[in-house]
Structures are given as structure tokens and as C-alpha cells.
Amino acid sequence: QKEVEQNSGPLSVPEGAIASLNCTYSDRVSQSFFWYRQYSGKSPELIMSIYSNGDKEDGRFTAQLNKASQYVSLLIRDSQPSDSATYLCAVKETGGSYIPTFGRGTSLIVHP
Amino acid sequence: NAGVTQTPKFQVLKTGQSMTLQCAQDMNHNSMYWYRQDPGMGLRLIYYSASEGTTDKGEVPNGYNVSRLNKREFSLRLESAAPSQTSVYFCASIESPEQYFGPGTRLTVT
Numbered sequence: 001q002k003e004v005e006q007n008s009g010p011l012s013v014p015e016g017a018i019a020s021l022n023c024t025y026s027d028r029v030s031q032s033f034f035w036y037r038q039y040s041g042k043s044p045e046l047i048m049s050i051y052s053n054g055d056k057e058d059g060r061f062t063a064q065l066n067k068a069s070q071y072v073s074l075l076i077r078d079s080q081p082s083d084s085a086t087y088l089c090a091v092k093e094t095g096g097s098y099i100p101t102f103g104r105g106t107s108l109i110v111h112p
Numbered sequence: 113n114a115g116v117t118q119t120p121k122f123q124v125l126k127t128g129q130s131m132t133l134q135c136a137q138d139m140n141h142n143s144m145y146w147y148r149q150d151p152g153m154g155l156r157l158i159y160y161s162a163s164e165g166t167t168d169k170g171e172v173p174n175g176y177n178v179s180r181l182n183k184r185e186f187s188l189r190l191e192s193a194a195p196s197q198t199s200v201y202f203c204a205s206i207e208s209p210e211q212y213f214g215p216g217t218r219l220t221v222t
């Protein structure tokens with residue numbers, strides 16, 4: 001059974017710092033990786049996707065993938081209080097039906 | 113373009129009652145999903161529909177049934193609600209690789 005592991009947190013960082021969120025996965029055939037942000041009481045929102053080893057940057061967000069070590073991370077630069085949310089990692093095999101496996105999420109708190 | 117919509121937003125049921133959660137998407141997506149989310153448990157897939165006319169069980173299907181009414185609509189039915197089904201239910205659709213979630217239904221079974 002595929003497993004996706006995340007530290008539940010909370011991860012607390014000061015405003016302006018870099019927040020680093022990590023995710024490990026068990027299934028070596030996983031090929032697509034996603035980060036979702038979920039504010040309290042709201043639905044998940046896709047913020048980053050990554051498919052190949054290395055870094056992918058989008059504004060203040062950088063996703064990092066290392067397939068050999070089976071981990072994916074999300075860096076948030078210049079963290080803002082509005083980044084306080086739960087971040088869900090999801091992985092999916094290539095091909096077949098689109099059935100991602102979600103981690104339980106990491107709670108991030110950015111304090112002023 | 114409303115994206116994924118769900119009704120109702122909140123519902124309280126007594127044990128043994130039945131109800132149907134409605135979901136619709138206006139993005140012409142083929143695949144639709146029902147998840148439940150419980151504290152500390154993350155998102156768990158109940159059922160999914162890869163395309164109109166097909167449905168398949170996910171990780172936690174017991175106690176639920178689904179209907180893919182047409183390409184737009186995918187409903188989730190609880191035939192005899194149990195307190196263990198108290199949860200937040202999310203519908204989602206996919207335009208690969210992006211998955212879009214509805215706003216959720218908060219269900220309490222007493």
C-alpha cells in the first residue's frame with residue numbers, strides 16, 4: 001500500500017523566514033507530486049506540482065524532488081502570516097486512473 | 113464558471129437517517145471523486161468516477177453509494193447514517209494533472 005508521510009507539526013516560523021515542509025513516499029513508481037494548501041475550514045488548493053528531479057520555482061514557492069531518496073519538499077520564502085495553513089503532499093503513479101495518495105498534512109504557523 | 117459546487121454546506125443527521133450529497137462541476141472534466149477528511153487522518157478516497165458511466169471504490173467505501181448522473185454531476189448517498197460518518201466531505205474533479213476541490217460539506221451524525 002502506498003504511503004505518504006508528513007510531519008504533522010505545527011511548524012512555527014517567524015514572518016520573513018523560509019518555511020521548509022517535507023514529505024516522503026513509499027512507492028518507487030510514483031511519478032507525479034503535488035502540494036496543496038488548505039486553510040482552516042476550507043478545501044485544498046493546488047499550489048505546486050513537480051514531475052522530475054530537481055527544483056521547481058513559482059514565486060515564493062519552490063518544490064524540490066529527489067526520487068532516489070523518495071522525498072519531496074516545499075520551501076516557502078519570505079513567509080507571511082497569510083501562509084499559515086495546512087500543507088498536503090500528494091503523489092501519483094504515472095498512467096492509469098488519477099488516484100493520488102495524500103499525506104496527512106503539515107500545519108504551518110507564520111507568526112509576526 | 114463556478115468550478116466544483118457542493119450542496120449542502122452543513123447537515124446534521126440522526127443515526128439511521130439517509131441523505132444524498134450533491135456535487136457538480138462545470139469544467140467538462142471526465143473524472144470526479146468523493147473524499148472524506150477527519151482530524152489527523154488526511155483525505156481518504158471514498159469513491160471515484162473515472163468517466164461518465166463508471167464508478168469505483170476507493171479506500172473507505174463502506175456505508176456509501178455513488179451515482180454518476182451525467183458528466184457534470186456525481187452524488188454520494190448515505191443509506192443509514194452512523195456517527196462514524198461524521199466528517200467533512202469533499203468532491204473533486206480532475207483535469208490532469210490538476211485536481212479541483214469543492215467547498216465541502218460538514219456532516220454531523222448524532
